[in-house]
Amino acid sequence: MTERVVVDPITRIEGHLRIEAQMNGKQIDAAYSSGTMVRGIELIMQGRDPRDAWAYAQRICGVCTLVHGIASVRAVEDALDYEIPPNAQLIRNLMIAAQYVHDHVMHFYHLHALDWVDVVSALQADPKATAELAQSLSNWPKASAGYFADTQKRLKTFVEAGQLGIFAKAYWGHPAYKLPPEANLMAVSHYLEALEWQRDVVKLHAVFGGKNPHPMFLVGGTPNPIDLDSDSAVNASRLALVQTIIDKMRTFVDQVYVPDTLAVAGFYKDWFYRGEGLGNFLVFGDFPSAEAGTNLRDPGSWWIPPGAIVDRNLNEVQEVDMRADAEIQEFVAHSWYDYEDGNDKGLHPWKGETKFDYQGRGGPDTPYKQLNVDDGYSWLKSPRWKGKPMEVGPLARVLVLYAKGDEATRALVDDTLGKLGADKRALFSTLGRTAARTLETKLIADKMQSWMDSLMANIKAGNTRTFNETLWEPSSWPSEAKGVGFMEAPRGGLAHYIVIKDEKIDNYQAVVPSTWNAGPRDPQNQAGAYEAALADNHELHDPKQPVEILRTIHSFDPCIACAVHLTDEDGEEMLQVKVR
Template identity: 70%
Template sequence: MNERIVVDPITRIEGHLRIEAETGSDGSITGAYSSGTMVRGIELILKGRDPREAWAFAQRICGVCTLVHGIASVRAVENALDYKIPPNAQLIRNLMIAAQYVHDHVMHFYHLHALDWVDVVSALKADPAATSQLAQSISSWPKSSPGYFADTQKKLKNFVESGQLGIFANGFWGNPGFKLPPEANLMAVAHYLEALAWQREVVKLHTIFGGKNPHPNFLVGGAPSPISVDSTASSGVSATAVNMTGLGQVKTVIDSMKTFVEQVYLPDTLAIASFYKDWFARGEGVGNFLTFGDFPEKGMDDPSSWLIPSGAILGRDLNTIHPVDLNDPEQIQEFVSHSWYDYSAGKDRGLHPYEGETNLDYTGPKPPYEQLDVEQSYSWLKSPRWKGNVMEVGPLARVLMLYAKGHEPTKELAGMALSKLDLPLEAMFSTMGRTAARTLESKIIVDQMSTWYDNLIANIRGGDLAVHNEDKWEPSSWPKEARGVGFMEAPRGALAHWVVIKDGKIDNYQAVVPSTWNAGPRDAQGQPGPYEAALMDRHTLYDPKQPLEIQRTIHSFDPCIACAVHVVDPDGEELMKIQVR
């Protein structure tokens, strides 16, 4: 008899995602269902507003990837109005997006995902001297002395003995699925704590170029802060101008990111992965991968200059890259067959985002519930499809696309990692492959940041200080009706905003986000989404009351459901508690 396991919320910090899994008598997962548990409605707020201010609202879709919706929004308006931006603005945006990538990936690994592999309490049994030897054998990171790890162990011991594990609470400590020796666990805990301090420095890049973090400022037509060649803030240009002192700080931040990725994040990933090689053989599911492309060197209208290319991979076939057209209504569609939304033309019809609807008038069964009614609607997420295919988006899709396109740094880095782990390329199609791809991508992007920074400095030294194009700022210069799509590769995957502008105001606005692609429910054909399919790919639960295996695979996608569903709780009430049944 099948048993239904409920994990709600599945995310360690960022909630709103419920996973239900059906298991057979041997504990194997035979069915899985992903449900976004809070309603989304940001598009309704944007209707009727000035498109130049849309980014400020859209950016609040999420506070984790703090800038991606702002970027997608300004690009959507710029695309609709054929609005070009100066080279400096493009470089600044690239640097800001790249900083978000590295920050987000490191924070996800250590604070949202590593504890699926690291037994924190086991670290109390570690020998600090042996931990030091382990750390120094895999990296030249300076914080690797026996005394340093002894101090970390003492801090952890105080947490445990006080009965207040705090950030380390609610783990399945002692589960036999954990395989790291105590010394590796202690090393990982130390780096967990170091990453908390490191990330505070990284976000300074956003404050220098965007004024603040989270949610830095943006501007349709370019970047919000002028550039001053004066070394002080009092350049006469603006109190918010980016001067040479600020640009020097940007260089320091980039160097800090690069050092941490190379000496801590990458070695830790390879070390942990070496103990979990069996997880390179489960958790793929779909086998289809989608990228929209990003990091243009010359502009969004010149795909040849993008670091990350656009394309679709079907059935693991890296030899055939299918072109992607986000304006084609036959390519991109969203379905609500199993979502708590209705479409005016019926629930089983797919809509392109230009014609998309955010219709909250669904009258069927909705929460509260004991178990999802998976035969009907069971999620506040929609189900996006590319030419009818379920597609995975995210770091694995991007690394595979770069590899397939012959990007030499990617091929070299992936080859190094797979060689150290003694694994074939096919191992990347997996839960651990997804986690490894996120780390490899961080190295690829942080290396490129130095090039973008050098190009920006070269432009400034050559006398080019322009960061904004005023040509189409006034609505009087706009066509009576326009539509456009702004896309990017957010840390969690392909993201796009579609906007329809009429008489200078937003007539329709639709955001299709990475977590919708990955976490969406079944469609009209019954095809499971990537989360659901991945859980049905060779998973067996050791203990249904400690669904560690479910956490590992779902967390490998880096779920952030705020992008796909939005919470409104005016009374400040607790909305959910973790439940495992």
């Protein structure tokens, strides 16, 4: 059997992911992506009150809690044709946007930067030269020689003690690292600053949702009332705190995150030409206008519009219908699931099935360390749009906004490409994906101010309503209803599909971003986004230290949903988690 490089687990992600790369010498010929833990939330949902679904849906993931809550309440509101007040939409937009900014910054510094930054090399840096470099990039106040010297001393203590802690388990000294020591020291310093920064910015979710993680939601609006004079509501001081947080977010993004991305990208321009793969991009859309309420059936009111780009054709953005049976389908031909009518057919999520069928990791003639890719090899399904594998995420959103003519997006993308001496083709790559996430963060952080201004204007005009008080009693619901709640999570398009019968959940399916990107091959043997990207111009300098694989996989910011079932290698159940 052809030699494969196996990376299991892929670290610095949420969840459990295995990658196998089939090699031709040092070149990757084919790659296989395996989600090694299984979700089961869909089964837990059955028979429950739809208004409680969001609380369970948030437990799909320990990182993306807010987005699953939003998608879930939208699904119920869509099924029951239930509008929400403008203030509730503005607050939801602010909460989603805060999740983006927090998540993207954390991903860049704490999950992805170490693929490009050699931490140990920072010990050789000249703090004075590092300060000069940092000051040439932005006006960030923490850019003195003394500051960088102090950081270097802290790092030296870790290294000499053999206790790298958060910087452990990496390929320091690998020849694929290209940053000079001073750039490495600057990046390490900002890594540590981002840890402190994120502690403050998550407070926005606590103001509007009561806590973080797992903020509170409410079908029909938002849970915390607005009362400027109440200590137990969203009052004047808490709104002032939200404004402070927005300001803090925008400052860090403008003065640290964006300059650091440009600085790092300038040393790795060869990565603008590898790691694309599919060339197909899908966006569900998000950030409805406040006047439209939820109005998920009128995408013309959304800031991020829905659309599909096929074969990198930016001259045509195709329409997307989340409800059409022939558009969104999930396949399980190479997954550890079983469909009642055969595994070569795709199912629209309203008709989706979640039946586990673990088949192990290969037959008697297959080494355990390798997946049996001719059969099922992942706990993830394979979503397809009109039969096509699609990439979702920041790059897809930036491309659709750019193709649709959004002025701020076009100006920012063109300016960034100009600074890096690259053309639009560079966007379709590993580094283009990373850069798009940074640019999207700035666009969203800037957009937050307009939503905050609108919210404050409503409050000053005496409109403090955040909930639709005419919540229907279940006895008034139709005997059967179905809805879809979709949005753009930081990692890409997220959709929750619900079928309600006799006031209870009859079927519930969550089609998550990393299922689109990390899913295995489909019945036509079409690779998913991860698999295709790794097979696109990847050569490993050292198969025992595959930092190149980590760079491309991390550029998607994997988040493999949390599991509620465990099986051993023979498919036997090891643990049951019961929800009472």
